[in-house]
Amino acid sequence: MGARERALLLDAFDSNWVAPLGPHVDAFEEEFAAFVGVPHAAALSSGTAALHLALQLVGVGPGDEVLVPTLTFVATANAVGYVGARPVFVDAEATSWNLDPALVAAELDRRAAAGRLPAAVVTVDLYGQCADYDPIVAACERHGVVLVEDAAEALGATYHDRPAGGFGRVGVFSFNGNKVMTTSGGGMLVSADADLVARARFLATQAREPAPHYEHTVAGNNYRMSNLLAAVGRGQLEGLPAKIERRRAVRARYVEALGDVPGVGFLPDAPWGRPTNWLTVLTLEPGVAAADPTEVRLHLEALDIEARPAWKPMHLQPLFADHECIGGAVAERIFATGLCIPSGSSLTPDDQDRVIAALLDRLVP
Ligand SMILES: *Cc1c(COP(=O)(O)O)cnc(C)c1O
Numbered sequence: 001m002g003a004r005e006r007a008l009l010l011d012a013f014d015s016n017w018v019a020p021l022g023p024h025v026d027a028f029e030e031e032f033a034a035f036v037g038v039p040h041a042a043a044l045s046s047g048t049a050a051l052h053l054a055l056q057l058v059g060v061g062p063g064d065e066v067l068v069p070t071l072t073f074v075a076t077a078n079a080v081g082y083v084g085a086r087p088v089f090v091d092a093e094a095t096s097w098n099l100d101p102a103l104v105a106a107e108l109d110r111r112a113a114a115g116r117l118p119a120a121v122v123t124v125d126l127y128g129q130c131a132d133y134d135p136i137v138a139a140c141e142r143h144g145v146v147l148v149e150d151a152a153e154a155l156g157a158t159y160h161d162r163p164a165g166g167f168g169r170v171g172v173f174s175f176n177g178n179k180v181m182t183t184s185g186g187g188m189l190v191s192a193d194a195d196l197v198a199r200a201r202f203l204a205t206q207a208r209e210p211a212p213h214y215e216h217t218v219a220g221n222n223y224r225m226s227n228l229l230a231a232v233g234r235g236q237l238e239g240l241p242a243k244i245e246r247r248r249a250v251r252a253r254y255v256e257a258l259g260d261v262p263g264v265g266f267l268p269d270a271p272w273g274r275p276t277n278w279l280t281v282l283t284l285e286p287g288v289a290a291a292d293p294t295e296v297r298l299h300l301e302a303l304d305i306e307a308r309p310a311w312k313p314m315h316l317q318p319l320f321a322d323h324e325c326i327g328g329a330v331a332e333r334i335f336a337t338g339l340c341i342p343s344g345s346s347l348t349p350d351d352q353d354r355v356i357a358a359l360l361d362r363l364v365p
Contacts, residue, residue: 005235012231020045020205022227028234029188035237036155036165036173038190040197043225043233044204047152047174047187051079053200053223054170054189055120058146060085064119067107069099070313071331072124076150077314085119089315091327096270097334098131099123103326105139112143120146125154125164126311127267127340128180128247128278133159133167148172152187155180156244159273165190175229180243180278180345181236183229244276246345250352251277254341257356258282261363263289267338281310282359283337290365293339299362300341305355310338 012024025043033041044050060066062084068077070089080087090107093100104121111117121140123131140147147167151157152174154164165171175186189200202208207220225233251266258264267281284293291299297307312335315325342355 001232002235002239004238005232008231008235009228012228017227020222020224020226022230024227024230024234025225028225028230028237031234031237032173032188033190035240036163036171036190038163038166038171039192040194041188041190042197042200042204043230044187044189044200044223045225046185046223047150047172047176048075048079049204049221049223050172050174050187050189051075051122051148051150051152052082052221053203054148054172055079055083055085055122056203057196057199058120058148058169060119065116067099067104067118067121067326068314069122069124069126069331070315070325070328071097071126071311071334072150072314073152073311074314074317074319075152076122076124077320080122087314087320087323088118089313089320089323089325089328091325092126092330092334093132094330095268096129096131096272097126097267097330098129099136100327100330101132101135101139104136107326108139108143108145117143117145120148122148122150123168124150124152125157127275127281128154128157129267129270129275130154130157130159130164130167130273132270132272134272137167152176153179153278154276156240157273157276161273166192169193170196175233175236180247180276181233181240183225183233183236186225186229186233243345246347247277247343248275250343250345250347251280253352254280254282254356258359258363261289261360262365263287264363277343279340280343282339282341283334284339284363285337290363293337296339296359296362300355300358303354303358305342305358307342308340310334310340 064085149168204223209215313331
């Protein structure tokens with residue numbers, strides 16, 4: 001947080017607009033929509049809330065199936081369950097670790113022939129990098145299947161110069177404390193469809209009909225963002241480009257320092273865009289690297305340096321034990337070999353030196 005966030009937050013506080021509506025919410029939505037190049041945006045209480053509304057708004061409901069990448073954070077898959085539908089997991093590809101377009105296209109063809117197309121496809125822009133949208137969008141359009149983009153981890157990334165969040169009918173972002181920009185907790189839903197976004201705001205405010213009394217025809221949720229947090233979000237958005245540059249510089253420095261160590265690899269920067277490098281993720285090749293991810297993680301932990309495994313694929317989660325997965329070997333390999341290392345935009349050069357020294361200590365035999 002910086003001086004700008006503080007000033008905007010105090011402005012919201014002093015204005016006494018402390019409700020989940022107010023001038024900072026309106027301004028944040030406008031500024032955010034301009035930043036991601038999508039005409040309409042609704043500020044919400046979390047990325048998870050935005051995903052829930054997105055699926056509801058594109059018409060996913062009870063009994064439906066939805067294709068979801070297996071390599072993601074659990075919120076993506078849970079949202080499918082919130083609307084009564086069932087996630088069908090699809091493996092990642094090795095170039096960006098995102099949804100494999102060839103598997104999506106083949107699965108849609110197969111399901112079209114069988115007369116059981118999914119109600120939607122959800123893409124995730126993992127670790128700050130866009131999925132390969134040209135073939136995914138083409139496959140969805142060919143079969144008339146709606147696309148929802150979970151861009152929670154990729155605000156500010158691009159795909160062929162187009163910003164993340166604008167590739168589906170609806171795009172979703174998160175401002176949780178672990179993301180590149182944060183409102184402590186919050187989310188945003190974006191779409192080119194003005195009516196859809198108006199409906200999102202309606203459903204997010206308990207679906208209260210425009211009547212002087214409390215009139216309800218459908219069940220809504222309490223999902224709007226507070227004006228106080230929207231003020232913080234405006235300040236964070238101004239500082240976002242600089243934070244992204246820091247994340248990219250952090251990754252570049254790790255690659256320079258560790259790129260030649262035997263068995264060490266990185267989540268690749270795919271050729272189709274500019275990632276934000278939200279997290280730098282190492283891979284340690286079994287039998288070649290001097291240590292496995294668990295050994296390295298525990299070595300770092302002993303030095304008070306936090307590292308975490310890559311996302312555990314959804315098809316390996318007890319929660320989804322009985323769910324179908326199309327492929328899965330790529331995501332399993334990423335989980336077995338991946339390690340997320342300190343990547344914050346406030347990581348100082350000295351701290352990064354300390355992380356690099358600790359990694360070299362364990363990985364150079
Ligand atoms: C963080 C995240 C979410 C959830 O966002 P919240 O704001 O924490 O609810 C959803 N999907 C992905 C891929 C995420 O990383």
